Amino acid sequence: MGDWDARAVRARLRQMASEDPGAARHGAASHRYELAAPLSEAEIRAFEAEHRCRLPAEYRSFLATVGDGPAGPAYGLMPLTTPHPGADADGAAQGEWEDDRRPGRMAAPCPLLEPRPFDEGRTFDPDEGLTLGTLVLADHGCGMYSRLVLNGPLAGQVWHLDQDFGSCVPESPDFRAWYTAWLEEAR
Numbered sequence: 001m002g003d004w005d006a007r008a009v010r011a012r013l014r015q016m017a018s019e020d021p022g023a024a025r026h027g028a029a030s031h032r033y034e035l036a037a038p039l040s041e042a043e044i045r046a047f048e049a050e051h052r053c054r055l056p057a058e059y060r061s062f063l064a065t066v067g068d069g070p071a072g073p074a075y076g077l078m079p080l081t082t083p084h085p086g087a088d089a090d091g092a093a094q095g096e097w098e099d100d101r102r103p104g105r106m107a108a109p110c111p112l113l114e115p116r117p118f119d120e121g122r123t124f125d126p127d128e129g130l131t132l133g134t135l136v137l138a139d140h141g142c143g144m145y146s147r148l149v150l151n152g153p154l155a156g157q158v159w160h161l162d163q164d165f166g167s168c169v170p171e172s173p174d175f176r177a178w179y180t181a182w183l184e185e186a187r
Contacts, residue, residue, distance in 0.1 A: 110154065
């Protein structure tokens with residue numbers, strides 16, 4: 001596992017920005033390929049203590065050595081400790097960020113156990129609690145989010161949830177693979 005190479009990540013982001021000067025790539029206008037400062041270990045521990053959760057190692061390492069978003073997939077990484085302004089006009093991303101931080105949500109058992117493919121006849125049921133035990137990583141727009149599973153048998157995985165239709169499918173085996181795939185996809 002180990003720490004991230006922050007210089008390599010930042011160099012790749014600069015390259016991506018130079019290849020996309022108008023930020024035309026999906027979501028790039030929101031994050032402009034820029035990263036906020038990393039979080040201190042004390043800030044990460046305080047967050048985990050407040051929410052009674054343990055962040056997966058790859059994500060913790062990213063926050064501590066690379067940055068607390070926003071450059072990342074879709075409309076960018078949601079920050080861990082400060083409110084997100086919301087990528088969409090109705091502020092749905094902000095609502096997701098705030099919901100995650102309600103007491104007990106991140107510590108709750110994650111109900112995701114198997115994929116539930118898109119079904120036009122199904123709608124999202126908030127009472128199912130599909131977002132419990134997860135942390136929103138990125139907003140894809142139209143009620144779709146990448147979420148990091150924090151506990152249970154799938155802990156550490158990144159899942160794609162469509163909140164309009166209640167579908168949920170695995171997106172990546174872990175945060176490092178998910179973020180690295182985004183860095184590499186434009187090559």
